[in-house]
Amino acid sequence: MASQNPLNKIIKTFSSIKTGVVLLILVVIFSAIGTFILQRPTTEADQIERTYSPATLHWLDMLGLTDVFHAWWFATLLGLVAVSIILVSVDRFPRAWKVLTRPYKVTDSHFRAVLPMQDKIPITDPDSALDIAQAAFRKSHLKPQRVGSGKETALFAERNRYSVLAVYIIHASLLLIFLGGIVDALYGYKGFINLVKGQTITEFELSNQKIHKLPFALRFDNGGRENYADGSPKKWWSDLTVLQDGNEVLKKEIVVNDPLVYKGVRFYQSSFGTSNQVDTLILQVTPKDHPGAPKEIVLQGMNPSPIDDDATVQIAKFIPDFVIEGGQVYSRSNDPNNPAIELKVVSKKAGVSGTWLFPADPQAPKIGETPYDFISKDGKLAPFTGLAISHEPGQYAVWGGILVMGIGLAMAFYCVHRRYWATIVTDPKHGQVLWIGTQADKNREHYGEEFTEIANQIRAELQLQSALTKEEKSLAHA
Amino acid sequence: MARATVEEHPQKSGYALLVAVTLGIVFLLFVAFLNTVKPAPGAPPAPFLTESNFLYVALILYAGASALYIGFGVTGLDRYVKAASVLTLLGFLANTLAAGHRWYVAGHPPFASIYEMLLSFVWTVAALTLIAERKFKVNVIGTVTMPLAVVGVVLMQLLPNEVRPLVPALQSTWLHIHVTLAMLAYAACALSFALAMMFLIQDNMKTETFQAATSALTSAVYVSILATRFSQWGGLNLIAWDYQNKEEVFIQRGVRLFVTIPDLGWIFAIVALAVLAPLVFYIWGRVAHDESKYLTASRGVFVSIALQVLALAFFILRARSGAYASAEADGTFQTSLAASPFILSGIVSGIFASLLYLMLVWRRSDLERLLPTADALDRITYKTIGIAFPLLTLMIAAGAYWANRTWGSYWSWDPKETWAAITWLVYAAYLHMRVTRGMRGRWAAYFAIGGFAVVMFTFFGVTYLLPGLHAYA
Numbered sequence: 001m002a003s004q005n006p007l008n009k010i011i012k013t014f015s016s017i018k019t020g021v022v023l024l025i026l027v028v029i030f031s032a033i034g035t036f037i038l039q040r041p042t043t044e045a046d047q048i049e050r051t052y053s054p055a056t057l058h059w060l061d062m063l064g065l066t067d068v069f070h071a072w073w074f075a076t077l078l079g080l081v082a083v084s085i086i087l088v089s090v091d092r093f094p095r096a097w098k099v100l101t102r103p104y105k106v107t108d109s110h111f112r113a114v115l116p117m118q119d120k121i122p123i124t125d126p127d128s129a130l131d132i133a134q135a136a137f138r139k140s141h142l143k144p145q146r147v148g149s150g151k152e153t154a155l156f157a158e159r160n161r162y163s164v165l166a167v168y169i170i171h172a173s174l175l176l177i178f179l180g181g182i183v184d185a186l187y188g189y190k191g192f193i194n195l196v197k198g199q200t201i202t203e204f205e206l207s208n209q210k211i212h213k214l215p216f217a218l219r220f221d222n223g224g225r226e227n228y229a230d231g232s233p234k235k236w237w238s239d240l241t242v243l244q245d246g247n248e249v250l251k252k253e254i255v256v257n258d259p260l261v262y263k264g265v266r267f268y269q270s271s272f273g274t275s276n277q278v279d280t281l282i283l284q285v286t287p288k289d290h291p292g293a294p295k296e297i298v299l300q301g302m303n304p305s306p307i308d309d310d311a312t313v314q315i316a317k318f319i320p321d322f323v324i325e326g327g328q329v330y331s332r333s334n335d336p337n338n339p340a341i342e343l344k345v346v347s348k349k350a351g352v353s354g355t356w357l358f359p360a361d362p363q364a365p366k367i368g369e370t371p372y373d374f375i376s377k378d379g380k381l382a383p384f385t386g387l388a389i390s391h392e393p394g395q396y397a398v399w400g401g402i403l404v405m406g407i408g409l410a411m412a413f414y415c416v417h418r419r420y421w422a423t424i425v426t427d428p429k430h431g432q433v434l435w436i437g438t439q440a441d442k443n444r445e446h447y448g449e450e451f452t453e454i455a456n457q458i459r460a461e462l463q464l465q466s467a468l469t470k471e472e473k474s475l476a477h478a
Numbered sequence: 479m480a481r482a483t484v485e486e487h488p489q490k491s492g493y494a495l496l497v498a499v500t501l502g503i504v505f506l507l508f509v510a511f512l513n514t515v516k517p518a519p520g521a522p523p524a525p526f527l528t529e530s531n532f533l534y535v536a537l538i539l540y541a542g543a544s545a546l547y548i549g550f551g552v553t554g555l556d557r558y559v560k561a562a563s564v565l566t567l568l569g570f571l572a573n574t575l576a577a578g579h580r581w582y583v584a585g586h587p588p589f590a591s592i593y594e595m596l597l598s599f600v601w602t603v604a605a606l607t608l609i610a611e612r613k614f615k616v617n618v619i620g621t622v623t624m625p626l627a628v629v630g631v632v633l634m635q636l637l638p639n640e641v642r643p644l645v646p647a648l649q650s651t652w653l654h655i656h657v658t659l660a661m662l663a664y665a666a667c668a669l670s671f672a673l674a675m676m677f678l679i680q681d682n683m684k685t686e687t688f689q690a691a692t693s694a695l696t697s698a699v700y701v702s703i704l705a706t707r708f709s710q711w712g713g714l715n716l717i718a719w720d721y722q723n724k725e726e727v728f729i730q731r732g733v734r735l736f737v738t739i740p741d742l743g744w745i746f747a748i749v750a751l752a753v754l755a756p757l758v759f760y761i762w763g764r765v766a767h768d769e770s771k772y773l774t775a776s777r778g779v780f781v782s783i784a785l786q787v788l789a790l791a792f793f794i795l796r797a798r799s800g801a802y803a804s805a806e807a808d809g810t811f812q813t814s815l816a817a818s819p820f821i822l823s824g825i826v827s828g829i830f831a832s833l834l835y836l837m838l839v840w841r842r843s844d845l846e847r848l849l850p851t852a853d854a855l856d857r858i859t860y861k862t863i864g865i866a867f868p869l870l871t872l873m874i875a876a877g878a879y880w881a882n883r884t885w886g887s888y889w890s891w892d893p894k895e896t897w898a899a900i901t902w903l904v905y906a907a908y909l910h911m912r913v914t915r916g917m918r919g920r921w922a923a924y925f926a927i928g929g930f931a932v933v934m935f936t937f938f939g940v941t942y943l944l945p946g947l948h949a950y951a
Contacts, residue, residue, distance in 0.1 A: 017911075021910060025907070042892065406875075413864045
């Protein structure tokens with residue numbers, strides 16, 4: 001049969017547990033390889049180049065071993081595991097379904113011959129024997145039912161019949177988790193962005209360098225960090241606002257472990273720091289033609305601020321760490337410990353002029369002339385917040401799958417499908433006997449002991465009853 | 479046989495060891511008590527009921543229990559096991575107080591650093607030992623688990639143990655759930671490993687096979703130490719340790735500084751030969767069908783124990799004192815046992831395995847008498863894995879949920895995650911083979927042992943060998 005149809009053969013191969021276990025072993029081997037060899041998505045390029053020689057790296061790249069978990073063959077392997085799970089389940093499910101929907105209630109002689117846990121108790125009166133067995137079953141918290149009819153009457157009791165489905169529930173939950181993973185691999189995205197205080201974004205760069213447009217805008221209003229006494233970070237927080245067509249629709253303070261979620265896109269507090277942009281700058285301004293009338297002005301970011309009726313001042317440029325070469329100001333590094341600030345003054349009378357301030361370096365030469373003298377009194381750099389952005393529409397399938405798996409595992413390990421039968425049979429040696437038997441799908445030793453107890457109880461009851469009947473008979477005789 | 483021997487010599491009551499252990503414990507506790515209540519001149523009196531004191535008491539009691547379990551191994555007297563069990567219970571109580579005190583002081587459950595994880599791990603191991611003894615009647619399980627607990631507590635003394643506040647990523651209930659489940663699951667796996675080993679004893683696996691396994695393990699330890707750390711001139715390279723900040727010394731990000739301890743490499747090379755020799759003799763015996771070689775191999779193991787202890791002593795002495803030069807940086811640097819947890823635990827587990835082998839050689843019949851039957855052990859192993867597997871599943875799920883809340887992704891294939899999944903798959907394969915293919919006995923035991931090896935790698939190996947996000951532990 002199978003040899004006639006190659007498809008059948010393939011299906012048969014995949015529906016064997018052996019194939020499943022071989023596939024699992026392959027997944028294990030390749031996953032392990034993926035943890036030993038540096039992976040491109042999680043390591044910096046130069047670290048990989050330092051670790052492996054160019055020839056080795058060439059081969060590793062060719063074989064896809066530097067990005068195992070995103071390689072097509074790894075996905076195929078996982079796909080085969082899924083196929084194997086489906087086929088194994090389809091292959092075995094009808095049997096479980098039969099147990100579930102058409103429970104085996106009336107025993108036949110062949111079954112009675114081979115059942116491992118059984119007992120035969122000699123009886124005198126068939127009718128009361130079944131009654132006694134029924135009472136004994138009830139005492140053991142079972143709900144026995146009479147099955148069959150007429151002479152063939154028998155007892156059947158069952159517990160946790162549904163646990164035969166456990167394996168299928170677990171396998172289905174795995175498939176659900178796989179499904180969630182596939183959905184996220186296809187439709188999900190991940191990215192990271194640094195936002196400076198006041199900044200608004202409508203798009204960001206994904207981890208694969210593509211630009212993703214958001215269906216809304218996000219603004220970073222303010223943020224900060226709290227430290228423990230020893231200086232290690234205790235809390236980072238960011239106030240975020242979601243804007244839809246210019247209207248504020250959602251405001252939230254996010255902290256680590258508590259993201260902002262809007263339209264399925266989640267924003268996580270990931271890092272925090274000080275940017276190289278000015279948040280506030282407090283200036284002391286003195287007009288050159290009116291010395292002795294100093295005035296304080298607060299500049300917010302790069303916004304212009306009025307000095308008097310005639311002129312405004314604003315920050316034109318901020319250099320965190322400056323160096324002067326040939327009368328020009330250049331940036332040396334990004335550490336904001338030697339800043340240079342270029343101010344732009346716009347005056348109706350005197351036109352546009354500019355000057356440089358070097359708050360940390362009093363020896364620096366004067367560059368530029370304006371109608372005013374400026375002294376920087378105080379300033380603050382704007383905080384930036386590092387946000388991890390992710391969209392994982394499949395995650396709900398994953399959580400659902402895990403929940404279902406928990407239920408399935410509980411059923412598989414802790415719910416025991418037990419069945420009990422009792423029937424009157426004619427034994428060649430002892431004549432009429434009460435045959436009782438039981439079957440448990442796990443923990444057989446425990447239930448074997450319990451069964452022996454039930455059997456002993458029935459035996460004692462039956463002996464007592466037959467003694468009583470004899471006594472009655474002898475009384476009647478007398 | 480063994481039973482007969484014991485009954486024939488009623489005068490061999492074995493009170494000597496019981497008295498010695500009791501006296502030792504009382505003496506150590508007394509010394510500890512004096513040290514605590516009598517402060518150094520000028521210093522304010524130290525608080526009496528502290529975590530470190532509780533832990534010290536637990537260490538003494540666990541050590542006493544281990545001594546008695548091993549004493550049982552040597553003499554085969556049941557009363558040692560009973561006394562050891564009582565000591566284990568008391569040690570467990572002290573351990574509970576230590577963990578509770580730390581929880582109270584730190585304000586979070588003790589899972590935040592490798593020190594706190596070890597504290598919880600030792601606690602779980604002791605708890606499971608008590609459960610296994612009382613519920614499953616596996617009386618001698620402490621022979622394996624109690625020395626493990628002692629090693630754990632000793633390792634803790636070497637690790638930085640000040641209470642550190644939780645960094646933002648760790649401030650989550652889900653983290654506590656995740657780590658609690660991990661500890662429980664790993665401890666259940668450890669138990670299934672011990673039970674599988676016991677099964678092999680009861681299943682009449684030949685003593686020389688155990689010898690081969692012991693020698694293979696110790697050889698692997700020393701060969702891998704030498705392969706990675708032996709320096710050109712017979713020294714041994716160790717990671718430099720900064721005592722002030724209690725951390726490893728880095729030359730640059732991710733690159734540790736190694737110092738060379740002179741001549742230690744030669745000592746390790748000699749020990750490596752000593753542990754390899756029995757393995758060679760075993761293989762020779764197998765190939766030549768010459769049983770007399772097994773005897774030589776077995777004696778070789780005894781000899782190697784002495785040398786392994788020597789290696790440990792030299793390693794501890796030299797790694798804890800002195801400043802050493804490095805090929806990569808100027809000046810001298812110190813090193814510490816805490817900087818080389820792998821080498822240390824490798825050596826200790828080598829000695830431990832060899833001692834267990836010794837016990838097996840001398841007291842196999844007593845062990846066989848005390849242990850449950852092979853069938854029962856096979857079943858209990860399965861049941862233990864039946865507990866470990868759902869715990870592993872929930873552990874991974876809780877971890878994924880936490881990662882999702884913290885990093886924005888529930889699965890990122892970082893090495894620890896991947897290895898947790900591999901562990902899960904190995905035990906899943908065990909369950910499938912057992913339920914559908916009827917795998918029982920030897921193969922099931924090998925599977926349980928292999929599964930635990932994977933667990934150990936996930937727990938220690940990944941943290942120290944592979945890079946990743948799980949940098950906290």
